[in-house]
Amino acid sequence: MEMVYEWFRTLYQETGINLPFLYDEYDRNRMIDGLFTTVKLSLVCLFFSIIIGVIGAWLQGSSFKWTRRFVSGYIQLFRNTPPLVQLYFFYFAIGTLLPRVENDWGGQSPIFGSFAWAAISLSFFAGAFNVEIFRSGIEAVPKSTVEAAEALGFSKLQIYRDITLPLAFRVVLPALNNNLVNLVKTTTLAYAIAVPEMLYEANQIWSDNVNVTEMMVFLLLAYFVLVGILVSGMNRWERAMKIPGYG
Amino acid sequence: MKYETDLPVMLPLERHQSEPFLGLKSKHILTVALIAIIGPCVAFAQAPSGQESPLAVLVNWAPLLLKGFIFNLIISISAMAFGTAIGAILGLGQISLIAATRHSSWFVTQFFRNAPWLVLLFFAMFLLPFEINILGFKIPFPDWLKAILGLSLPVMANVSEIVRGAVRSLPSGQWEAAESLAYTRMQTLWLIILPQCVKRMLPPWMNLYSILTMATVLASIVGVSEVMTLTGQALASEGGRPELLAPFYGFVLLLFFIYCYPIARFTVWLEKKYAVIN
Amino acid sequence: MKIKTLAATLVVSALSISAATADILDTIKERGTLIVGTKADYKPYGFLDTSGAVIGIEPDLAKDVADKLGVDIEFVPVVSSNRMQFLEQGKIDLMIATMTDKPDRREVVLIPDPNYYSSGTNVLALKSLGLKEWEDLRGKPVCGIQGAFYNKATSQTYGAEIVAFKGTAEAYSALKGGNCAAFVYDDSAIVAKAADPDWADYEMPLQTIDDAPWGLAVALGEEKFGQMMSEMIIEWHKTGRILELETKWGVTNTPFAQAMHDKYK
Numbered sequence: 001m002e003m004v005y006e007w008f009r010t011l012y013q014e015t016g017i018n019l020p021f022l023y024d025e026y027d028r029n030r031m032i033d034g035l036f037t038t039v040k041l042s043l044v045c046l047f048f049s050i051i052i053g054v055i056g057a058w059l060q061g062s063s064f065k066w067t068r069r070f071v072s073g074y075i076q077l078f079r080n081t082p083p084l085v086q087l088y089f090f091y092f093a094i095g096t097l098l099p100r101v102e103n104d105w106g107g108q109s110p111i112f113g114s115f116a117w118a119a120i121s122l123s124f125f126a127g128a129f130n131v132e133i134f135r136s137g138i139e140a141v142p143k144s145t146v147e148a149a150e151a152l153g154f155s156k157l158q159i160y161r162d163i164t165l166p167l168a169f170r171v172v173l174p175a176l177n178n179n180l181v182n183l184v185k186t187t188t189l190a191y192a193i194a195v196p197e198m199l200y201e202a203n204q205i206w207s208d209n210v211n212v213t214e215m216m217v218f219l220l221l222a223y224f225v226l227v228g229i230l231v232s233g234m235n236r237w238e239r240a241m242k243i244p245g246y247g
Numbered sequence: 248m249k250y251e252t253d254l255p256v257m258l259p260l261e262r263h264q265s266e267p268f269l270g271l272k273s274k275h276i277l278t279v280a281l282i283a284i285i286g287p288c289v290a291f292a293q294a295p296s297g298q299e300s301p302l303a304v305l306v307n308w309a310p311l312l313l314k315g316f317i318f319n320l321i322i323s324i325s326a327m328a329f330g331t332a333i334g335a336i337l338g339l340g341q342i343s344l345i346a347a348t349r350h351s352s353w354f355v356t357q358f359f360r361n362a363p364w365l366v367l368l369f370f371a372m373f374l375l376p377f378e379i380n381i382l383g384f385k386i387p388f389p390d391w392l393k394a395i396l397g398l399s400l401p402v403m404a405n406v407s408e409i410v411r412g413a414v415r416s417l418p419s420g421q422w423e424a425a426e427s428l429a430y431t432r433m434q435t436l437w438l439i440i441l442p443q444c445v446k447r448m449l450p451p452w453m454n455l456y457s458i459l460t461m462a463t464v465l466a467s468i469v470g471v472s473e474v475m476t477l478t479g480q481a482l483a484s485e486g487g488r489p490e491l492l493a494p495f496y497g498f499v500l501l502l503f504f505i506y507c508y509p510i511a512r513f514t515v516w517l518e519k520k521y522a523v524i525n
Numbered sequence: 526m527k528i529k530t531l532a533a534t535l536v537v538s539a540l541s542i543s544a545a546t547a548d549i550l551d552t553i554k555e556r557g558t559l560i561v562g563t564k565a566d567y568k569p570y571g572f573l574d575t576s577g578a579v580i581g582i583e584p585d586l587a588k589d590v591a592d593k594l595g596v597d598i599e600f601v602p603v604v605s606s607n608r609m610q611f612l613e614q615g616k617i618d619l620m621i622a623t624m625t626d627k628p629d630r631r632e633v634v635l636i637p638d639p640n641y642y643s644s645g646t647n648v649l650a651l652k653s654l655g656l657k658e659w660e661d662l663r664g665k666p667v668c669g670i671q672g673a674f675y676n677k678a679t680s681q682t683y684g685a686e687i688v689a690f691k692g693t694a695e696a697y698s699a700l701k702g703g704n705c706a707a708f709v710y711d712d713s714a715i716v717a718k719a720a721d722p723d724w725a726d727y728e729m730p731l732q733t734i735d736d737a738p739w740g741l742a743v744a745l746g747e748e749k750f751g752q753m754m755s756e757m758i759i760e761w762h763k764t765g766r767i768l769e770l771e772t773k774w775g776v777t778n779t780p781f782a783q784a785m786h787d788k789y790k
Contacts, residue, residue, distance in 0.1 A: 079457070081503045109703040110704060213374060468691065
């Protein structure tokens with residue numbers, strides 16, 4: 001391993017191509033931490049945004065007027081404002097309104113740190129899209145199917161859980177995948193509130209080393225690989241879930 | 248008049264028709280949205296004595312911020328136009344019968360679709376030259392043009408996917424029927440497939456525009472003088488008073504909401520208008 | 526303002542066709558505008574007024590340069606993470622943007638001697654934390670500004686976890702919100718902040734470190750412009766222009782500016 005590191009150090013000295021995260025231990029650890037933070041943030045947001053989507057779509061079919069209005073308001077608010085500004089708003093405005101807790105360095109810190117706020121904010125953002133995606137899928141399920149289930153005495157929740165959702169899920173998978181891929185890319189915004197994810201760490205490195213070009217190329221490739229893995233996994237899943245002749 | 252029954256099959260049908268999504272309730276939605284944005288702002292905007300109140304400060308800066316916002320809109324419209332034009336060609340390339348065209352279009356689409364917008368923007372910002380020299384003519388590349396280029400890359404890839412998806416979403420029977428009527432591939436595409444696709448493409452395309460508009464604030468991170476950059480600079484010029492952040496960012500949220508919400512409603516209206524009745 | 530920028534760029538490009546390899550000074554004179562990169566979020570060194578114009582100590586210095594050349598001036602707001610790129614790309618002719626003079630930066634841009642200003646690194650922190658030494662920051666989250674050189678030093682040498690934001694407004698807000706234990710920044714700005722009644726609970730508790738001079742910069746290879754800027758800086762020190770501007774913008778006169786004035790008087 002040391003040989004590889006040394007090779008990149010030589011590469012810098014010889015050609016000026018500076019990849020400090022490969023030979024400098026401090027920068028390397030930063031980059032690895034960044035990668036893990038990105039992956040962790042993505043997974044947390046994926047999970048919660050799907051939960052929000054499923055629950056939201058169900059609540060939208062509710063017979064209470066105000067429940068539906070509330071969900072609609074949430075969707076419209078989050079869909080029609082920039083996620084970056086949402087993130088700032090959550091972190092700086094809402095974050096300071098919440099009660100504080102004693103922390104281990106003797107100060108008062110907010111309950112949620114920047115990672116938590118990024119996770120909350122991005123989950124709600126992607127969740128708003130997911131609600132609409134699931135809703136469109138539910139609407140695509142033929143009425144006769146739902147009626148047949150009703151005739152068989154299924155309860156409302158049962159119909160949603162056992163009939164509508166599984167069918168809708170297959171219909172919406174492409175749209176859902178698209179949104180989830182977007183979500184992973186949107187995690188780069190967490191950079192703005194100093195969540196140490198990949199873009200943030202890369203920025204720190206290029207500020208210290210003045211090597212924007214190299215870091216930029218590396219970042220593009222890194223995200224290409226990361227998202228590529230997600231996309232191919234999703235596609236495989238899409239194929240596995242496919243019902244022949246349906247959708 | 249409702250009558251009591253335990254049999255689901257006897258219940259009136261309307262219950263399953265989901266409410267019109269936006270319908271008449273937009274004013275309620277708007278109210279909720281406004282309360283959600285303005286509430287925390289007001290709660291937060293209590294000035295320490297002896298200073299101008301945060302809302303008064305915001306009013307001072309509002310004209311400048313509005314100017315910045317208009318710049319955001321110009322960026323979004325240009326990037327959309329540019330991205331759509333190239334993306335449409337790329338999308339048709341993806342369904343080409345020539346394997347090389349198909350594969351290369353697919354690769355380009357996937358590459359730019361998988362790269363985060365912010366990273367592409369950084370890329371365009373720092374790696375494009377300040378001006379390019381063609382035959383002794385210097386074509387300048389100012390910031391805003393780089394931002395437009397940087398943002399049109401992902402738009403291009405997404406439009407390409409929308410075109411491909413729409414074509415693929417049509418039942419294969421359409422192609423087969425056209426073939427049996429002796430249409431050429433070109434004719435089938437232009438006369439049968441694409442006209443049906445336009446309706447399917449319009450709503451996702453409008454969504455993409457919405458996403459793009461909201462992505463223009465990313466240009467702030469790379470230093471274009473748009474609304475977020477100006478907001479940050481305005482806040483710094485006021486001496487970094489923390490109680491100003493909520494009203495200022497709330498104001499930016501509001502600007503985008505006022506612009507994007509009608510677009511979203513229009514998209515839904517289009518969706519309904521073009522809905523394929525089964 | 527944008528339209529003007531656009532028009533200016535178009536004019537610039539039209540004019541510069543003839544002067545492909547000309548010296549930057551000729552280009553500036555031909556174009557009639559000096560394009561200067563300054564901070565726009567760094568009160569009082571460079572910030573915005575409500576009309577969107579850039580004002581402050583550094584913009585005033587830049588105006589002196591434009592007056593000397595007999596041309597108009599145009600400001601391009603820069604941040605720490607893009608200022609050197611802008612200069613390299615030729616987007617700006619001159620950069621006066623609170624940049625610390627560092628050997629590795631001298632490899633990328635031309636920094637004329639002598640330095641025009643100086644500041645050190647210190648932190649702003651709650652009095653109740655009772656910080657005494659830099660070592661006390663170990664393991665604590667410390668706010669910073671993206672692209673500032675002392676971020677790495679603070680985290681590597683003293684083990685602080687740097688939480689870097691894009692602008693000062695965010696960093697101050699995060700500090701007040703309790704997201705950070707301290708805010709590492711230029712001492713001159715911190716002194717001003719700690720005197721603010723809003724920040725009465727905060728102090729500048731540590732020894733200033735890395736007292737380092739600031740350098741303005743021109744693109745690499747522009748020796749003639751660099752030479753002219755050197756003379757300009759000596760002139761500023763000689764006439765006490767820097768001290769005068771400090772007073773104008775409400776900064777206590779710094780020892781560096783005073784010493785340079787005495788040296789060149």
